[in-house]
Amino acid sequence: MFRNEEVALQFVKDIFDLPAKSAKIIEGNQIFTANSNVVLDFNIAVDILVELDNHAQVIIEVQLAKQVFFVNRIWAYLCKQVNENIEKLKQNEEEKLAIYKKLPPVYVAAIVDQNYFDGDEAISTFLIKEETRNTELKIYVDSDTKEMPLLKIVFLELKKYKEGLNNDYKKIRWLEFFGNKQYTSKPDDILIQADNLLNLRNLSKEEKLMYDEITRQQDHYWASLAYAQEEGRAEGRVEEKINTIISLLKRGYINRELAAEELKVSIEELDNYL
Structure with a gap:
């Protein structure tokens, strides 16, 4: 689903409150079997990197496998992407003198089917803030006139969903979507498009074969x-x-x-x- 740039863009805009108008999937066009030591033998992973028109990058990792030290993995992915961005800028002769000026922030979205934090909040957003003044750490990127958060990690805990959550419905609707809940408001074109992407009748031949194989292994x-x-x-x-x-x-x-x-x-x- 996230390989659809329109759906991925809307998800990122809603979850991270970004005003971007377009997105480009620069990684994650291929579905691949994950290397995992999990006993379950039908784990699949899709790593997607979305680059927005305001330079921000968002990593989305989709897995059908339980992971230990999940927060540690998130931090590793984030650091890995920042390092890769630096190396890419270094390889470009014109960018060498502006590496840090052009270095974009990297955000992470974690959609989890278990509870990680205390309390009833289904959506948790983590930022870097000053300990006593609560001032958020932000950066300028290239020619942008507005600062952007240096770091933002958003957790969507699906099991905490319930009607009447005190959040922006643009975020809540993704809890309903991923949690297979009834929409509490009429879905717009993006959600309809996302739902259609998951309809088996709309899968490509390759995707249908993969789905059949996953189902066979799961049944086994x-x-x-x-x-x-x-x-x-x-x-x-x-x-x-x-x-x-x-x-x-x-x-x-x-x-x-x-x-x-x-x-x-x-x-x-x-x-x-x-």
Whole structure:
């Protein structure tokens, strides 16, 4: 969905309060399988870098895999992008003398399906501010006349969504979209377009094949998990029966012959359980 520049632009404008009029996807045009040590074998990741007409860059990472140290990963992505921007400016002879003048801020949007912070706020925005005066740290970029926040990280915690949240509805509607909730206001053309992008009938042949493969692997995973759980329960019941019979035998409530018969072993083999 984020590979659609119109949808990506509107999401970024709404979440970061940016007045940009256009966006260009400069990375993330290809979907690729993520390298992950997660047991789940159908994880997919799409990394997208959106560059706006006011120089700001926004990293959007979409994954179907649970990640540990998620905030650490966000910080690593952000720092990596800043460093890459510096290196790109250094490679351009005309930009070498204006590296820091042209260096854009990088923002991160994190859409998460678990709660990270205390409280009921579903949308949390983190900035760099002075500790006592609460003054926000901002920078000028190139010929812009307006300062921009040096850093902005926005978390959307989907499980905290509820009707009547005290936020701008332009932000709330993305909680409703990603959380598969009923829209509390009539969706505009952008949300309709976003919904259509997720309609299976509108997928390309390649996307349909990928979706079918993900679904197949997902079904296989859950079937394997259900089988393992049932096997575990069966083994547990057998072990519980053995322990009960051996306990009765040791206490003298049943004899060796009956215990062997219940366990379906010979009297000699019964010693293996004692």
